[in-house]
Amino acid sequence: MNKNKRGGLSRYSQLLVPLIAILVLVIFNLIRDPSFFSVGLTANNNGDPVLQGNLISILNGASELVILSMGMTLVTAACGGQDISVGALAAIAGSVFVKVLKSGGSISPLLVLGGFLMCCAVAMVFGAFNGSLVAFFNIQPMIATLILFTCGRSIAYWINGGATPTVASPIINAIGSFIPGVPIPTPILIVLLMGGLFALLFRFTTLGLYIQSVGINQSAARLNGINAVGIKLLSFVILGVCCAVAGMIGVSRLGLINHETLLINIEMDAILAVAIGGNNLGGGKFKMIGSVLGAYAIQALTITLYAMKVPSTDVKAYKAVVIVLLVVMGSPVVKEAADRVTKRIRAARRSGTEKEAA
Amino acid sequence: MKEDIVLTMRGICKIFPGVMALNDVDFTLRKGEIHALMGENGAGKSTLIKVLTGVYPKDAGEIRVDGVEEAITIRSPQEAQNYGISTVYQEISLCPNLTVAENMFIGRTKGGTVNWKAMEKRAGELLDSLGIPARPRQQLSNCSLAVQQMVAIARAVDTDCKVLILDEPTSSLDDKEVEMLFRLMRDLKARGVGIIFVTHFLEQVYEVSDRITVLRNGELVGEFEVEKLPQVQLVAMMIGRELENLSVIKKENPSAAAKKEVRYEAKQLSSTESRPFDFYIGKGEVNGFTGLLGSGRSESVRAIFGADPVTGGEVTMEGKKVRITKPLDAMKNGIGYLPEDRKRDGIIADLSVRDNIILALQVLRGMGHPISRAKAEAFADEYIKALVIKTASTETPIGSLSGGNQQKVILARWLLTHPKYLILDEPTRGIDVGTKTEIQKLVLKLAEEGMSVTFISSEIEEMLRTCSRLIVMRDRNIVGELTGDELTQSHVMHTIAGGGGESE
Amino acid sequence: MEEKGKLRREPITDTQLLMTITVCIFIGMYILAILIWGGGFKKPQMLFDMLNDNAYLVIISCGLTIVMITGSIDISVGGVTALVAMVGVMILNGNLTLFNGLIAALGMGEGARIVFALLMSLLIGLAFGLVQGYLIAHLEIQPFIITLAGMFFARGMITIISVDPQKGPQNLMDILQKRIEMAWLGSPNKKGVVIPARMEIGVVIALVIVVLVYLLLRSTKLGRSFYAVGGNRQSALMLGVNVRRSRFMAHLLCGLLSGIAGFVFMMHTGAGNATNATAAEMNAIASSIIGGTLLTGGVGNVIGTFFGVLTLSTIKSIVTTSGLRDPWWQSITTGAMLCFFILLQSVVLMRKNKRKK
Incomplete structure (x- = not known):
């Protein structure tokens, strides 16, 4: 398939598309309005100095998406399919988080920790449910997760007894916006933390190798002693944790759980991020950094459109156009055609120089 | 061209990077004969077939078929079929979810609609006349492999077929099924179809074939009539030096x-x-x-x-x-195990040669103990050298290596774990052949x-x-x-x- | 010996097997509903209500079934339906000056707006099908991503065209919402007066489409090529099927059907709204799956899909009738039902394949 033997930089060629996308957006904004990039320190409601500006809102706003696309990358690579229930699962996790917070009298750090662990556990169980349908019953991930997609948000609603309770606490505020004294929005820090965790995971375990092996050739992976079923299951469980973290951030931002709107349609964006990041949606080799860049590109596009005063409901249409352009650019047929053209140009130039030499 | 000859190939050459897969090979097929194409693995049988069916372009030589004045160029299997050359591959290329009748007729009927009654009737007749135990309305995946193969043959014969190529048709069949297939082949022969029979089963060749062409190392050894070629001599010719x-x-x-x-x-x-x-x-x-x-x-x-x-x-x-x-x-x-089907069970195609080499050792060490990049690189280099694996770098995806080198990588993978068995x-x-002997020698050395x-x-x-x-x-x-x-x-x-x- | 045993049994294809399961389960479920909850389920109007409400979904699902048979997917269908409904209502309202001018220029009456709404529906649907089909079949881009973009585009366009929800004019809606009354299927109300069963025109359209698509899939070369492509793309190519054209046509048809579905949706609701047909794509996928279509391709049938839609809406009716009025129960039972069908299919096919060995 991939016959490039150049090694070195070409290993990162899949990052070209998201990088170009980000670059184009940056240039576009520079021409349109250079002040787009201004970042300033302003005092927030509590009087703490915090960073503000479009760049910060891109980084901040993309947090949930980045975290979910990290998990989505693993599921895509291992199972050759996508989980469309991540938004619903995040809503469930958020509901559990709120439920736990509401169970005690006052919200203490310990309670928040307990809530987080609890929502992680629940999300992992649901992830394992999705994963076992995929791993044991060989059901396509999209079909398997359609179940939770259909009823997940209702389960979230049911957990809190059909209400949308609010939680107010400095701790929640610290998770959702700023830790007092730290000017960087906390979700960005959480993304860094998650990214660091994944980096450690790949550095100190063989998870990456196993997931790619299973995704490329399950039969061969199994005969080399890899527990393919377990790896698939594990990828879904990890995605479950990502959903829990994303759900917690989402809840903390607003200080309430709304089962219907929390991270709505984010599954589509997460899958998109994986695809824009140059990862094959059919599974196999992956680069998580590609998905992360893809996620930021999507968010940058959204914020750019907002900055251009495009109504939030209309953003989708413009996004669609950009997506199509991006995937057309990365499509195999177009790539091949481009290769042919460059080859012809090169050949022409060579024959030209030869003639000159003669 | 003589009356009874349906196909001639003259001086066919095919070069792959570094390998002369076919060197000046001639092949002649007569009307109504079963012509066995013999040779060890790697002798060039399948390359010759692929040149004939337009899968590979030939580098030199000419192909002529009965009924066409000049030499022809075949660019695709579809074009081969237009010249009356049909192939039934070892891996059956039919649609498992369609019925037997549909598989026989899809893609070659005229008009926009499907006349199920007529199609099933025609299919039924054809199946009956060829003695194939399948029903037209049966879903193909419900048939045994042998029957699926026969359906593919029936499809091939029903088009105006002068040359039928059977590529290792018997390798997954049991004796009774092979007998069934042979009956079908003899039947077709009687109808004047020239059959190229590629196989490595000697007994089967002597049972049905009229003529044998032997290839070795991409070169023609000779064409013989079956009666005049004792089995021992055939084996000697296939194995050669x-x-x-x-x-x-x-x-x-x-x-x-x-x-x-x-x-x-x-x-x-x-x-x-x-x-x-x-x-x-x-x-x-x-x-x-x-x-x-x-x-x-x-x-x-x-x-x-x-x-x-x-x-x-x-x-x-x-x-x-x-x-x-x-x-x-x-x-x-x-215990280490190098599987039979390298593509399906052995290689992880998109992963690098390095990752493929260390995979088994890595799994043995467990998830929590990854082999460091430097060490992996060293292991890979060591075995690439020891087994003379031809690869551009350790970073090259194994899928782009030649079959022999892929096999060596898999072998290296297991040797790295220092198995006892x-x-x-x-x-x-x-x-x-070269790699083959290398592997055999290696086996004996390891045993020592x-x-x-x-x-x-x-x-x-x-x-x-x-x-x-x-x-x-x-x-x-x-x-x-x-x-x-x-x-x-x-x-x-x-x-x-x-x-x-x-x-x- | 194996062969003989096989020959005696009536051969049944995967498609037929899965479809039969769905139809049987639907009938069984409906009879059970009549026995347990009686009342509403006994009246034919219950069935017609389901059809009236879901006519558009039936049409979308037909399109999706075609696409899924080729082993592809289209998630733009809900968005296209909603967009078409919005455009249709606006034409009826005379909000789009282009059409007003056209109608005036041609000297036609207000009723002509309906014709133009229909034409625009077909056109928009075709346009989506055309572009998506081209990108998927000829540029070989992953269908999921392209049709996702299609969904975004359609949903975004709705609000670009009109931020405010629109409502169709009463006089034209009266024409569109004419119902076919069937006294012979009527049932008495509380006062003992027989109320005839009512069916909307959209249902007729939907039924006609089901029949047409069934015939297309069953007896045309194009239809069969969809199955071939979904069964094994490589083999289909070797068998002389024009794979690209088949995939393109499947998406084109799916787009066209979403356009028609949008018109039917507008006939039913008479409203244009950004939240129209929300999650219709997922409902349609669910219906197709319940109806025995495999996302892997090559297996499926619109008759099954039709019953899939009915099964889903019957479940919802049962849930409401049985007193679980809290809104979350509907989707939780739907999810459970989906889970049941998916597992059932997986097990049935697994067992079938094992037996073959």
């Missing part, structure tokens, strides 16, 4: 026939795919499972490795009782160093060259065990065929 190599290798092999201390022993081992069997292998011994494809030889070694779910039996490794139910158990006990299932299939090796090959010569003990299987049962003087080709053949009784 390698017979001399054989004696050289044998000398290097110490008299391993003597039973050494037992390394691995299984009693009544069975899996979902194999019947219970007893088996042992000594330290430093090379033994082999032989039998026709489908005789259960691969399934047996898969059971040893735990590749299929194990259903029963007792296993001891160096005298200690062990439980092997999945590949990882086997690996932990020092290595199972090699068809390690030399589809790779060039004390490793136990079980070797499987469809080529009996190869087995005789390397193994000191052969376990013969037929119909999924072990039917004999040959050692010492019994290790001759005719003896093995007789045992496989069921006529080896006189020696026991």
Whole structure:
């Protein structure tokens, strides 16, 4: 398939598309309005100095998406399919988080920790449910997760007894916006933390190798002693944790759980991020950094459109156009055609120089 | 062109990077004959077929078919079909979800609608006339492989077919099915179809063929009439000079026939795919499972490795009782397994040569102990050098290597784990002769160093060259065990065929 | 011996098997509903209500079934339906000056707006099908991503065209919402007066489409090529099927059907709204799956899909009738039902394949 033997930089060629996308957006904004990039320190409601500006809102706003696309990358690579229930699962996790917070009298750090662990556990169980349908019953991930997609948000609603309770606490505020004294929005820090965790995971375990092996050739992976079923299951469980973290951030931002709107349609964006990041949606080799860049590109596009005063409901249409352009650019047929053209140009130039030499 | 000749190929050459796959090969097919195309793996049979069907463009030579004045160029299988050349591949290329009748007619009817009644009637007639036991309305995937193959043949014949190519059609069929297929082939022959029959089963060639063309190392050895070519001579021609190599290798092999201390022993081992069997292998011994494809030889070694779910039996490794139910158990006990189907079970195509080499060792070390990049690089370099693997770098995806080199990478993968017992299932299939001999020599060297090796090959010569003990299987049962003087080709053949009784 | 045994049994294809399961389960479920809850389920009007409400979903699902048979997917269908409904209502309202001018220029009456709404529906649907089909079949881009973009585009366009929800004019809606009354299927109300069963025109359209698509899939070369492509793309190519054209046509048809579905949706609701047909794509996928279509391709049938839609809406009716009025129960039972069908299919096919061995 991939016959490039150049090694070195070409290993990162899949990052070209998201990088170009980000670059184009940056240039576009520079021409349109250079002040787009201004970042300033302003005092927030509590009087703490915090960073503000479009760049910060891109980084901040993309947090949930980045975290979910990290998990989505693993599921895509291992199972050759996508989980469309991540938004619903995040809503469930958020509901559990709120439920736990509401169970005690006052919200203490310990309670928040307990809530987080609890929502992680629940999300992992649901992830394992999705994963076992995929791993044991060989059901396509999209079909398997359609179940939770259909009823997940209702389960979230049911957990809190059909209400949308609010939680107010400095701790929640610290998770959702700023830790007092730290000017960087906390979700960005959480993304860094998650990214660091994944980096450690790949550095100190063989998870990456196993997931790619299973995704490329399950039969061969199994005969080399890899527990393919377990790896698939594990990828879904990890995605479950990502959903829990994303759900917690989402809840903390607003200080309430709304089962219907929390991270709505984010599954589509997460899958998109994986695809824009140059990862094959059919599974196999992956680069998580590609998905992360893809996620930021999507968010940058959204914020750019907002900055251009495009109504939030209309953003989708413009996004669609950009997506199509991006995937057309990365499509195999177009790539091949481009290769042919460059080859012809090169050949022409060579024959030209030869003639000159003669 | 003479009246009864339907196809001539003259001076066909085909060059792959670094390999002369076909060198000046001639081939002639007459009307109403079954023409066997013989040669060892890598002799160029399939390349010739692919040139003829337009899968590969030829680099030199000319192809002529009956009814066309000038030499023709075939650019695609579709074009080949237009010239009346149809192919039935080993891997059946039909749609499993459609009915038998549809598979016979899809893509070649006129008009926009499907007339089911007429189509099924026509299909029924065709199936009946060819004696194929399938119903037109049956879903193809519900038919046995043999019947699927016959449906493919029926489709091919129903188009105006002058040349029918059967590429290893019998490799997954049992005796009765083969008989059914032969009846069909003779029937077609009577109708004047020229059939090119590619196979590696000698008996089958002598049963149905009229003529044999032998290839070796991409070159034409000759074309013969079956009656005038004794089987022994045919084998000699297929193997050629390698017979001399054989004696050289044998000398290097110490008299391993003597039973050494037992390394691995299984009693009544069975899996979902194999019947219970007893088996042992000594330290430093090379033994082999032989039998026709489908005789259960691969399934047996898969059971040893735990590749299929194990259903029963007792296993001891160096005298200690062990439980092997999945590949990882086997690996932990020092067993390595090079699978029969390299593409499906062996390589992880998109991963680099380096990752493919360290994979098994990595798994053995466990998830929490990754091999460092530098170390992996060192391992890869070491084995690329030791096994002379031709690759641009350790970073190259294994999928872009040639078959022989892919096989060496898989071999390196297992050697890196320093197994005590290595199972090699068809390690030399589809790779060039040079690599083949290298692998055989390597096997013997490893055995000398004390490793136990079980070797499987469809080529009996190869087995005789390397193994000191052969376990013969037929119909999924072990039917004999040959050692010492019994290790001759005719003896093995007789045992496989069921006529080896006189020696026991 | 194996062969003989096979020959005696009536051969049944995977498609037929899965479809039969769905139809049987639907009938069984409906009879059970009549026995347990009686009342509403006994009246034919219950069935017609389901059809009236879901006519558009039936049409979308037909399109999706075609696409899924080729082993592809289209998630833009819900968005296209909603967009078409919005455009249709605006034409009826005379909000789009282009059409007003056209109608005036041609000297036609207000009723002509309906014709133009229909034409625009077909056109928009075709346009989506055309572009998506081209990108998927000829540029070989993953269908999921392209049709996801299609969904975004359609949903975004709705609000670009009109931020405010629109409502169709009463006089034209009266024409569109004419119902076919069937006295012979009527049932008495509380006062003992027989109320005839009512069916909307959209249902007739939907039924006609089901029949047409059934015939297309069953007896045309194009239809069969969809199955071939979904069964094994490589083999289909070797068998002389024009794979690209088949995939393109499947998406084109799916787009066209979403357009028609949008018109039917507008006929039913008479409203244009950004939240129209929310999650219709997922409902349609669910219906197709319940109806025995495999996302892997090659297996499926619109008759099954039709019953899939009915099964889903019957479940919802049962849930409401049985007193679980809290809104979350509907989707939780739907999810459970989906889970049941998916597992059932997986097990049935697994067992079937094992037996073959």
